[in-house]
Amino acid sequence: MNNMNTEIISVGTELLLGHVTNTDARDVSEMLSQIGINVRYHTVVGDNPQRLAECARIARDRADIIITTGGLGPTCDDLTKQILCETFGVPLVESKAEADALYDYIRGGRQITPNNFVQALVPEGGTVFHNEWGTAPGCAFEKDGKIVIMVPGPPVECDPMFRACVIPYLKKLSDEQIVSHSVRIFGIGESAVDDIFAEEMNAMTNPSMAPYAKECDCLVQVTAKAGSEAEAEAMMAPVIAHVKEVLGDYVYGMDVECLEEAVLPQLRERGLTFAAAESCTGGEVAKRMTDIPGASAVFVGGAVTYTNEAKARLLGIDPALIEEKGAVSCEVARAMAERVREITGADIGLGITGLAGPDGDGVHPVGTVFIAMAVREQTYVREVYMGVHRTRSFIRRMAGNHAYDMIRRWLGGLEITPDNIFSTNRPDLF
Amino acid sequence: MNNMNTEIISVGTELLLGHVTNTDARDVSEMLSQIGINVRYHTVVGDNPQRLAECARIARDRADIIITTGGLGPTCDDLTKQILCETFGVPLVESKAEADALYDYIRGGRQITPNNFVQALVPEGGTVFHNEWGTAPGCAFEKDGKIVIMVPGPPVECDPMFRACVIPYLKKLSDEQIVSHSVRIFGIGESAVDDIFAEEMNAMTNPSMAPYAKECDCLVQVTAKAGSEAEAEAMMAPVIAHVKEVLGDYVYGMDVECLEEAVLPQLRERGLTFAAAESCTGGEVAKRMTDIPGASAVFVGGAVTYTNEAKARLLGIDPALIEEKGAVSCEVARAMAERVREITGADIGLGITGLAGPDGDGVHPVGTVFIAMAVREQTYVREVYMGVHRTRSFIRRMAGNHAYDMIRRWLGGLEITPDNIFSTNRPDLF
Numbered sequence: 001m002n003n004m005n006t007e008i009i010s011v012g013t014e015l016l017l018g019h020v021t022n023t024d025a026r027d028v029s030e031m032l033s034q035i036g037i038n039v040r041y042h043t044v045v046g047d048n049p050q051r052l053a054e055c056a057r058i059a060r061d062r063a064d065i066i067i068t069t070g071g072l073g074p075t076c077d078d079l080t081k082q083i084l085c086e087t088f089g090v091p092l093v094e095s096k097a098e099a100d101a102l103y104d105y106i107r108g109g110r111q112i113t114p115n116n117f118v119q120a121l122v123p124e125g126g127t128v129f130h131n132e133w134g135t136a137p138g139c140a141f142e143k144d145g146k147i148v149i150m151v152p153g154p155p156v157e158c159d160p161m162f163r164a165c166v167i168p169y170l171k172k173l174s175d176e177q178i179v180s181h182s183v184r185i186f187g188i189g190e191s192a193v194d195d196i197f198a199e200e201m202n203a204m205t206n207p208s209m210a211p212y213a214k215e216c217d218c219l220v221q222v223t224a225k226a227g228s229e230a231e232a233e234a235m236m237a238p239v240i241a242h243v244k245e246v247l248g249d250y251v252y253g254m255d256v257e258c259l260e261e262a263v264l265p266q267l268r269e270r271g272l273t274f275a276a277a278e279s280c281t282g283g284e285v286a287k288r289m290t291d292i293p294g295a296s297a298v299f300v301g302g303a304v305t306y307t308n309e310a311k312a313r314l315l316g317i318d319p320a321l322i323e324e325k326g327a328v329s330c331e332v333a334r335a336m337a338e339r340v341r342e343i344t345g346a347d348i349g350l351g352i353t354g355l356a357g358p359d360g361d362g363v364h365p366v367g368t369v370f371i372a373m374a375v376r377e378q379t380y381v382r383e384v385y386m387g388v389h390r391t392r393s394f395i396r397r398m399a400g401n402h403a404y405d406m407i408r409r410w411l412g413g414l415e416i417t418p419d420n421i422f423s424t425n426r427p428d429l430f
Numbered sequence: 431m432n433n434m435n436t437e438i439i440s441v442g443t444e445l446l447l448g449h450v451t452n453t454d455a456r457d458v459s460e461m462l463s464q465i466g467i468n469v470r471y472h473t474v475v476g477d478n479p480q481r482l483a484e485c486a487r488i489a490r491d492r493a494d495i496i497i498t499t500g501g502l503g504p505t506c507d508d509l510t511k512q513i514l515c516e517t518f519g520v521p522l523v524e525s526k527a528e529a530d531a532l533y534d535y536i537r538g539g540r541q542i543t544p545n546n547f548v549q550a551l552v553p554e555g556g557t558v559f560h561n562e563w564g565t566a567p568g569c570a571f572e573k574d575g576k577i578v579i580m581v582p583g584p585p586v587e588c589d590p591m592f593r594a595c596v597i598p599y600l601k602k603l604s605d606e607q608i609v610s611h612s613v614r615i616f617g618i619g620e621s622a623v624d625d626i627f628a629e630e631m632n633a634m635t636n637p638s639m640a641p642y643a644k645e646c647d648c649l650v651q652v653t654a655k656a657g658s659e660a661e662a663e664a665m666m667a668p669v670i671a672h673v674k675e676v677l678g679d680y681v682y683g684m685d686v687e688c689l690e691e692a693v694l695p696q697l698r699e700r701g702l703t704f705a706a707a708e709s710c711t712g713g714e715v716a717k718r719m720t721d722i723p724g725a726s727a728v729f730v731g732g733a734v735t736y737t738n739e740a741k742a743r744l745l746g747i748d749p750a751l752i753e754e755k756g757a758v759s760c761e762v763a764r765a766m767a768e769r770v771r772e773i774t775g776a777d778i779g780l781g782i783t784g785l786a787g788p789d790g791d792g793v794h795p796v797g798t799v800f801i802a803m804a805v806r807e808q809t810y811v812r813e814v815y816m817g818v819h820r821t822r823s824f825i826r827r828m829a830g831n832h833a834y835d836m837i838r839r840w841l842g843g844l845e846i847t848p849d850n851i852f853s854t855n856r857p858d859l860f
Contacts, residue, residue, distance in 0.1 A: 018460025030448025039446040044472035282720025283713030286734040290712025301740030304716040310731030
């Protein structure tokens, strides 16, 4: 199955108008790559029957698996099922289960139009993916050696349905099990990781490994295929152990999306809390942790002290210290971390001050950030310089990554302010 | 030119692996739709010469304007220029200006590889877009009645180059000037707006108007084409005035992206500042304002008080009040707004407390948020119920929109807590 080429067709005029970003194609691609399926094309087409049909024909000719997102709703714009089934000569038939589900929905007091019942039509002989996250079911059929899979467009439906229904469906089609893990890395860049493992990676086919860059960190993806999941896991274990050994404490987690996701359970398990005092990040560190459900177990809160006066009033930072050392300084970062820890009673206090641009302060270049972490024994400070060509959003995100990296290293008993991690002005180092 | 169909081809294996989202296609589509150019297809293809060539041929057959993003860099993966020029039979020649720019770059002490000089190759007889935001220039050529435009892939280069170079290039190709404005709306939904204007919109061709939904607000796009920009503006003026009159104080701005972008200059002009005390939004309100350069003129800072203890310690909220009324209550929101205003000395204090989910508090359903705004004369509170089916990220973003909407309404002397705006549990109302 891993030699089957896949095309994702996303249907919706709103995508072509630039009103929404095609996150479905990204999400689906990532899930497919994790089970070793190659995506060759993404196509976006509007709610237009002729153009959608033409795209379906092109996909039939160049791909083995065709996945559509969008166009499964009840309005007359929603034509994906009709067009794809026509293209492959597969009739649509009513699914009693889906029709019953719609009746239940109405009995539950929700309004529905007669048009809603088109949603209960499914490809004859196909598989239906019941939609627990919305009303329009997804579906799949096989015809002429091709597999066609259709899922709804709203990301809150597409993503969970793909994960819960489509991935298992695809896995069942194959005798082989494909399993993948990502080793997440912070403090060393993708190209440096590539240099370290290049020779080994080229020599490997199964299991395979590849480095990838994310916005402010990177990862090594390890993938294996075998007759069973356990066998695939066993094949990968020594590779993952090797990657972890070579990269050492740059590795911050396995199969997580970001540093805060790795840090949260570690803090929770040990019953520790943190608070953050943010200047240039302006709430980014707090927002990122509270994006995750359950953050309240570890995150107490904090202060966003965007002005010098706010630093004094909310945190009690001595204005004389700011006057003497400057708002962007090691000393002020330290004071912010210590004060927010004292005030909130959290185990860990973070203090972040720097220049996210576009304006500088005449002393430090844009991209300079001081990140402090206060714990009972001691306060640690990192001075990071990211380079003037970086965007405001990059500088803020990277500063947040450093803050979470310091917590992680402290929790793991690792060196908290290693020299080499400071050199984020070297473009190869993150 | 507005009858010319456009295809955007984004080149990069990282897009097909799901490591990055195709924001370029979205950004370019939005800019094109604002000058009235129809985008018919987005295609994503990897760094593979055969597949890219095939996609270029398909685009040549079905589109009049082909825009590529990505694949213009110096590595051997970067093949867009070569393949597109081959497809159209246009030779590549060295641009002296671009080669000189690369020499200057080296003289400036930057390292460069001989391979970098492929970047100085441009389509013969074409137009070169010098890259002020990176090193690889963009370019365009016309052949056989088709227009081919190539811009770099990194969004920090693609977006500004498209805006500064490609949009003027496209406008020059046309005798007509196409001008577009967006009227941004909060508190009433896209389908309601559609209902209000449906008949008029169907009867209009030039100028035209159309409503669009964004995640937590919506907009009406008004577009006109004429012999000159001034003429187009004059044609749109009465339409825009009419939309504003009918929608009244639901309109929060023109040609802005979000409520905070509308609020920032209004506060700055009047020399007013605000501070925010956030519980369920966890820093979202602070982060959104500080995403905008120049936020420090109006945003003082604030407190993220995620736990009850933090509410007491950072803001001095009486624990007895929380005990009596509950952390999610009108009274606590009010106290948060008033306390953060007092502590920071800001003109306006915001207080936000609610349930972003997935867990509730046993009293209010998930999606309940209280948003308070304290000003000198008075404190206003909105109670918003968004519905249990909403995601955590939607609830948090919508809560932030309400906070900024209250500031905007206060600044404009409008009703701050109108009854109808509360009904955000009605899916048609935002």
